Amino acid sequence: MENNNTEAKVPTLEVEQSSDIDKLINDDIETSDSDVIVEEDGRSGFVKLPHGLALTVAETYPITASEVSKTIILIGPFDSGKTTIETTIYQLFQRKPFAGLYFAGSQSLFGYEERSFYTRLESKKETATTPRTSRFADEIFLHLKLYDNTTKTKTNYLFGDISGEEIYSHLGNVETICEKMPYLKSVDSYVFILDGKQLADKNKSNGAIDQAYNMARTIFDAKLYSSSTRVQVLISKYDILKKNDDANLEATIDKRLQCIVDLLKKYVSEVTVHKVAAMPELGDFEVGYGLEELLSTWNKAHSDNQVVESYTIDCKLNSEFNKLIYKM
Amino acid sequence: MYKKCFIAGLPSAGKTTFLAALWNLINHDSDAKLKLNKIENGQYLASLSNKWANMEPLERTVPSGEQANISIKLELPNKTTFDLQLPDLSGETFQSQYEMREISEEVMKYIEDANAVLFFINVNSIKLLGLISEQTLLRSSTPTTNNDIVNRNPKEDDPIQIQVIELLQFILFIRKNKMLKIGFMFSAWDLIKSNLNDIKPEQFLEKQMNMLWQFCQSNDDIIKYQTWGISAQGCSFNEKDLLLDKEYPYERIFVEGNGGYQGCDLTLPLYLLMGDMK
Numbered sequence: 001m002e003n004n005n006t007e008a009k010v011p012t013l014e015v016e017q018s019s020d021i022d023k024l025i026n027d028d029i030e031t032s033d034s035d036v037i038v039e040e041d042g043r044s045g046f047v048k049l050p051h052g053l054a055l056t057v058a059e060t061y062p063i064t065a066s067e068v069s070k071t072i073i074l075i076g077p078f079d080s081g082k083t084t085i086e087t088t089i090y091q092l093f094q095r096k097p098f099a100g101l102y103f104a105g106s107q108s109l110f111g112y113e114e115r116s117f118y119t120r121l122e123s124k125k126e127t128a129t130t131p132r133t134s135r136f137a138d139e140i141f142l143h144l145k146l147y148d149n150t151t152k153t154k155t156n157y158l159f160g161d162i163s164g165e166e167i168y169s170h171l172g173n174v175e176t177i178c179e180k181m182p183y184l185k186s187v188d189s190y191v192f193i194l195d196g197k198q199l200a201d202k203n204k205s206n207g208a209i210d211q212a213y214n215m216a217r218t219i220f221d222a223k224l225y226s227s228s229t230r231v232q233v234l235i236s237k238y239d240i241l242k243k244n245d246d247a248n249l250e251a252t253i254d255k256r257l258q259c260i261v262d263l264l265k266k267y268v269s270e271v272t273v274h275k276v277a278a279m280p281e282l283g284d285f286e287v288g289y290g291l292e293e294l295l296s297t298w299n300k301a302h303s304d305n306q307v308v309e310s311y312t313i314d315c316k317l318n319s320e321f322n323k324l325i326y327k328m
Numbered sequence: 329m330y331k332k333c334f335i336a337g338l339p340s341a342g343k344t345t346f347l348a349a350l351w352n353l354i355n356h357d358s359d360a361k362l363k364l365n366k367i368e369n370g371q372y373l374a375s376l377s378n379k380w381a382n383m384e385p386l387e388r389t390v391p392s393g394e395q396a397n398i399s400i401k402l403e404l405p406n407k408t409t410f411d412l413q414l415p416d417l418s419g420e421t422f423q424s425q426y427e428m429r430e431i432s433e434e435v436m437k438y439i440e441d442a443n444a445v446l447f448f449i450n451v452n453s454i455k456l457l458g459l460i461s462e463q464t465l466l467r468s469s470t471p472t473t474n475n476d477i478v479n480r481n482p483k484e485d486d487p488i489q490i491q492v493i494e495l496l497q498f499i500l501f502i503r504k505n506k507m508l509k510i511g512f513m514f515s516a517w518d519l520i521k522s523n524l525n526d527i528k529p530e531q532f533l534e535k536q537m538n539m540l541w542q543f544c545q546s547n548d549d550i551i552k553y554q555t556w557g558i559s560a561q562g563c564s565f566n567e568k569d570l571l572l573d574k575e576y577p578y579e580r581i582f583v584e585g586n587g588g589y590q591g592c593d594l595t596l597p598l599y600l601l602m603g604d605m606k
Contacts, residue, residue, distance in 0.1 A: 045434075091457060094538065097542055102542040102545055103542040103543055104543065109493065114480065119460055122485045127460065147542075279459070287462055
């Protein structure tokens with residue numbers, strides 16, 4: 001869906017008619033970030049302020065170059081809940097510190113709000129939904145700065161909000177993914193998402209697992225990782241999976257997931273499995289189920305054995321440039 | 329000596345009522361920490377103060393009616409005098425910064441030069457986060473489908489604490505992260521006291537605007553803040569007869585600080601925020 005409203009300076013979700021409700025509920029609307037950054041000259045006597053939307057790769061450089069940062073890329077098919085995971089973490093901070101971390105700022109507040117609106121009562125929707133990420137959008141990173149009260153440190157989290165269609169268009173193609181997404185090389189964590197709704201459907205379950213396996217293989221065979229890269233294999237919409245009557249289903253899926261974990265452990269040492277229900281449909285799960293553990297995994301300090309011994313430096317490194325050696 | 333205090337807040341946050349009450353107080357209350365030394369450019373404030381004293385509703389400050397050059401000469405307890413600049417800007421000006429992502433050069437200059445910021449937040453405007461997924465019982469009992477499409481209106485739909493945090497980030501951005509002294513002024517505080525008598529302004533911030541509280545806690549290297557509960561009007565206009573019976577209009581003001589202060593001295597937040605004025 002394209003945004004034709006070139007006059008609007010504020011982001012609007014592209015739903016103009018009541019008939020679009022089905023698309024909304026099906027998580028099938030696009031954000032209009034790429035159209036929102038107004039390129040025209042500002043009004044006379046006025047100065048432009050930061051746009052507050054998702055950031056481009058280039059816009060993340062000032063953050064990653066100057067402050068402690070972690071880049072998290074969520075990879076999953078269309079409607080698997082990538083954006084919902086990102087926005088739910090953000091929204092839970094509106095109530096209280098989360099996973100022992102405090103909210104310390106964001107350069108994407110407006111973008112987060114845009115993506116969160118249809119999960120809130122103000123939207124007057126019956127079902128929570130988040131806008132679909134536009135395939136060709138350049139603004140893919142949502143930013144959160146979080147403060148760890150224990151270590152007294154601030155860390156910038158950059159969440160890669162890449163459209164499912166975009167990254168899956170490179171499935172099995174090492175060359176194109178290296179060419180189109182070179183920034184993945186410096187990723188701190190990959191999150192491979194398997195849609196719990198698909199896993200609960202025996203007609204789709206095997207395909208969903210195979211797709212995740214092949215996507216992981218494509219990325220790692222393309223060498224888009226470092227020794228410190230972590231991987232999380234994540235089942236989203238876990239509430240829907242649990243609703244399934246087949247008692248053996250989850251055990252079967254766990255077994256299949258272990259194959260993905262075994263594959264990934266050939267490349268990196270830290271691979272964990274997570275089960276998440278960010279915005280559950282059933283009353284048995286709390287909003288944000290599993291997200292606290294996920295955020296803690298991202299925030300965990302790297303163990304020393306991930307650094308190649310010959311590269312170990314016998315002094316404290318302060319500059320982010322020097323610390324790059326630990327990310328190589 | 330010049331001091332500049334930047335007054336910020338979204339529409340109906342109580343900025344103008346504060347200025348009206350402040351003018352009345354510094355003219356009449358001998359116990360106030362800061363007193364008026366000399367009337368210079370007080371026409372606008374005097375006009376506001378007259379209406380306020382009669383409990384007449386003050387007109388909302390619109391962008392075209394902004395008073396950017398309000399300056400009052402104040403006197404400290406030690407008789408030192410200083411000029412305090414307090415621009416009365418429209419709440420729409422701040423809302424526009426949030427929504428349109430631009431700021432006038434004039435306002436930017438005020439922010440750059442300010443010694444402190446008073447940020448007004450109307451306690452009535454704060455809504456707690458309500459998520460659809462937490463309304464499952466409600467949904468199951470009302471299975472009707474809502475087909476009305478509601479488009480997000482950022483200034484009305486985005487939580488107040490998010491808009492406040494973004495405006496603070498703008499201020500920090502403009503000041504290049506230079507230390508910011510800020511006083512959060514929770515207006516209409518009489519409504520809070522009637523419901524939650526024991527709550528202190530700092531507790532209110534933590535309980536009702538937790539993300540803003542986290543933001544301040546985690547950025548204590550660049551933000552020094554205080555919290556105040558104020559009722560510059562005293563009560564709602566429906567109950568004005570009660571307040572009109574008071575001997576002096578300024579006696580209707582209620583100010584509460586975290587250190588246990590309860591009284592009518594609206595100059596106290598200014599005095600404490602502006603720092604060393606010797």
